[in-house]
Amino acid sequence: MTFTGHNGRALPWALVTPALAWTLLFFVLPFIAMGLSSLTAHEGGGFTLANYSQLFTDPSYWRAMVNSLEVTAIVTVISILLAYPFAWVLAEMVPERWQRLALMLAVLPFWTSYVVRSYSWLLVLAQNGVINRTLTGIGLIAEPLQLANTRFATVTGFVHFFVMLLTLTIFANLKQLSPSYRKAAADLGAGPVRTFLHVVLPLTLPGIMVGAFLTFVLCIGDYITPQILDGNNELVMPQLVMMQIGRRGDFPLASALSIILMAVVTVAYLACARWLKIERA
Amino acid sequence: MTVNARNPLSTLKSHLAAACASAALLLAAGGAEAGDLNALIWCDHSDPALLQPFEEANNVKVNVKEFEGTGAGLAIVDQSQPGDWDVMVIDSIDVPRGVEKGLFEPLPEDKLPFADLFPEVKMDKSTVVDGKRYGITEKFGYNTIGYNKTKVDPADMQSLASLTGDKYKGKIAIYDYYLPVIGMAALAIGKKTAELTEADLPALKEELLKMKANAKLVGEVTASQTALATGEVDILVGGGEWVTAGLAKENPALDFSIPKEGAVLWSQSLAMFKDSKNKDMALKFIQYIMSPEGQARLATSACYWGMPANKTAALSDEQKKILRFDEQPGFLARAQAYPAPNADLDKKMQDMWTEMLQAQ
Numbered sequence: 026m027t028f029t030g031h032n033g034r035a036l037p038w039a040l041v042t043p044a045l046a047w048t049l050l051f052f053v054l055p056f057i058a059m060g061l062s063s064l065t066a067h068e069g070g071g072f073t074l075a076n077y078s079q080l081f082t083d084p085s086y087w088r089a090m091v092n093s094l095e096v097t098a099i100v101t102v103i104s105i106l107l108a109y110p111f112a113w114v115l116a117e118m119v120p121e122r123w124q125r126l127a128l129m130l131a132v133l134p135f136w137t138s139y140v141v142r143s144y145s146w147l148l149v150l151a152q153n154g155v156i157n158r159t160l161t162g163i164g165l166i167a168e169p170l171q172l173a174n175t176r177f178a179t180v181t182g183f184v185h186f187f188v189m190l191l192t193l194t195i196f197a198n199l200k201q202l203s204p205s206y207r208k209a210a211a212d213l214g215a216g217p218v219r220t221f222l223h224v225v226l227p228l229t230l231p232g233i234m235v236g237a238f239l240t241f242v243l244c245i246g247d248y249i250t251p252q253i254l255d256g257n258n259e260l261v262m263p264q265l266v267m268m269q270i271g272r273r274g275d276f277p278l279a280s281a282l283s284i285i286l287m288a289v290v291t292v293a294y295l296a297c298a299r300w301l302k303i304e305r306a
Numbered sequence: 307m308t309v310n311a312r313n314p315l316s317t318l319k320s321h322l323a324a325a326c327a328s329a330a331l332l333l334a335a336g337g338a339e340a341g342d343l344n345a346l347i348w349c350d351h352s353d354p355a356l357l358q359p360f361e362e363a364n365n366v367k368v369n370v371k372e373f374e375g376t377g378a379g380l381a382i383v384d385q386s387q388p389g390d391w392d393v394m395v396i397d398s399i400d401v402p403r404g405v406e407k408g409l410f411e412p413l414p415e416d417k418l419p420f421a422d423l424f425p426e427v428k429m430d431k432s433t434v435v436d437g438k439r440y441g442i443t444e445k446f447g448y449n450t451i452g453y454n455k456t457k458v459d460p461a462d463m464q465s466l467a468s469l470t471g472d473k474y475k476g477k478i479a480i481y482d483y484y485l486p487v488i489g490m491a492a493l494a495i496g497k498k499t500a501e502l503t504e505a506d507l508p509a510l511k512e513e514l515l516k517m518k519a520n521a522k523l524v525g526e527v528t529a530s531q532t533a534l535a536t537g538e539v540d541i542l543v544g545g546g547e548w549v550t551a552g553l554a555k556e557n558p559a560l561d562f563s564i565p566k567e568g569a570v571l572w573s574q575s576l577a578m579f580k581d582s583k584n585k586d587m588a589l590k591f592i593q594y595i596m597s598p599e600g601q602a603r604l605a606t607s608a609c610y611w612g613m614p615a616n617k618t619a620a621l622s623d624e625q626k627k628i629l630r631f632d633e634q635p636g637f638l639a640r641a642q643a644y645p646a647p648n649a650d651l652d653k654k655m656q657d658m659w660t661e662m663l664q665a666q
Binding site (some may be wrong): 088152275 | 529
């Protein structure tokens with residue numbers, strides 16, 4: 026078999042055709058349908074931009090976008106701050122023979138159902154949950170704190186999940202880092218802190234950014250965690266999208282809100298693009 | 307800007323939507339057979355204890371698709387092919403919406419037990435259109451005050467004013483469905499649920515915001531039920547027998563009241579699709595659901611309990627006690643129907659609800 030000549034050009038196309046067809050059928054076509062739907066009036070059909078303008082003219086809709094961005098930013102920053110030291114300890118301080126076990130323990134949360142995990146957090150944070158009982162039991166507080174059904178609960182549920190995701194991407198990056206970089210920095214007189222800030226951290230930025238981008242995308246598009254843990258005390262964009270579908274069957278407005286959400290993700294991608302290359306620059 | 311004429315954009319959109327829907331149906335069609343009964347239902351109909359006896363007796367498979375809210379149900383129908391569905395569960399007040407769309411088949415009154423229904427829940431104003439009956443009420447109940455009687459004073463639960471006072475601040479959950487809770491807000495400010503207009507929205511919003519200020523959470527069925535059952539809250543606005551009855555064995559402290567201002571009556575109907583390819587079986591299904599046995603199974607479904615519309619439902623004495631079967635005449639006399647806004651008012655009510663959810 027040869028890859029040159031007419032047949033050689035056909036083979037790669039034949040191999041990628043199933044993937045292209047899949048993408049066309051399950052992404053491009055639905056996306057175009059969603060785009061067209063977003064430009065259609067819910068009542069009576071016909072072209073309209075009202076579905077897009079609603080987000081910017083209705084304060085409660087705009088609030089959902091602000092809530093989404095705030096929650097996502099908080100979750101991403103906290104997850105990075107927790108995951109980096111964790112990944113560092115795993116990569117640098119845990120003996121190699123224990124690293125596999127440690128990683129397996131780190132990804133244990135992935136093994137449970139997303140819904141079950143969120144409900145578990147609800148029980149932990151509830152008025153009669155483990156945390157409140159402990160705090161009241163040791164006399165630290167007199168009345169239970171409202172932890173469940175708050176933004177704090179949503180952020181906690183998200184962080185629990187995404188710390189693991191970020192740990193994996195940062196750990197992989199740290200393991201790829203040749204010890205020669207640090208030795209060279211030390212030879213040139215840099216102390217551990219300076220070596221970390223000027224050598225290790227910049228070289229592990231791709232791992233951080235890949236994890237942060239995945240966290241951003243998954244978090245801003247998530248419906249289940251805020252729905253279960255926030256108690257509907259504030260809405261985020263995916264909840265607003267679901268309300269349009271579930272309550273009114275208003276697919277045009279839901280489509281417009283979804284496309285705006287995709288636009289936000291695209292902006293986030295462009296902001297991170299230089300770090301999201303497969304090969305390190 | 308809105309242009310109502312059918313334009314190339316709409317045509318292209320509908321073709322693409324049809325292509326996507328066809329692809330989805332092709333994938334989903336694996337388990338369906340020609341003789342199957344396809345039912346658009348609420349979760350209480352997916353209980354195997356309800357469906358199995360019918361399937362075995364008629365040698366038929368009932369394929370169910372759950373949905374929440376009439377809008378979502380009608381959207382599913384819009385995206386399906388005529389004949390895809392045989393029967394549908396729908397809010398009784400929304401039956402005319404399906405009739406307007408030309409979806410439903412008139413039901414043969416002589417083949418269904420109308421004489422056995424509680425008269426107050428026949429809902430002729432909505433289930434009968436132009437002299438033809440398109441829906442039969444199968445189950446009903448109340449959106450009212452659900453509470454834990456060991457934690458709150460049951461006497462306080464006889465007034466909707468308790469929901470906005472300071473006594474139970476932070477001990478309240480609100481059921482996340484705008485129509486019944488807006489109906490309760492209407493009752494609280496002395497309005498009739500059937501007569502709400504756009505002019506009432508500011509007062510309703512004020513009442514809703516007062517409720518929200520006292521609430522710890524606003525939750526859908528599972529969340530609000532869990533909050534009440536676990537003691538996270540002591541009162542559920544919009545709750546009723548559909549929350550407390552199913553939990554009665556595990557938590558007998560849960561109860562509901564019909565306050566002096568009244569409660570909102572919810573009522574679900576069964577309708578048959580005009581384009582059904584299996585109308586005989588669809589009618590048999592409706593007859594089964596309306597039979598004493600079917601009614602008892604539906605009333606005590608694993609998803610949620612509710613009052614059977616048929617007075618002859620084969621419920622045990624204990625089940626009747628939990629549902630407060632014998633108190634129904636008094637409850638029904640004080641209950642008012644779901645608000646039934648037109649499309650424009652409905653959108654405004656939903657936007658008001660969204661504002662309430664976002665209020666801090």
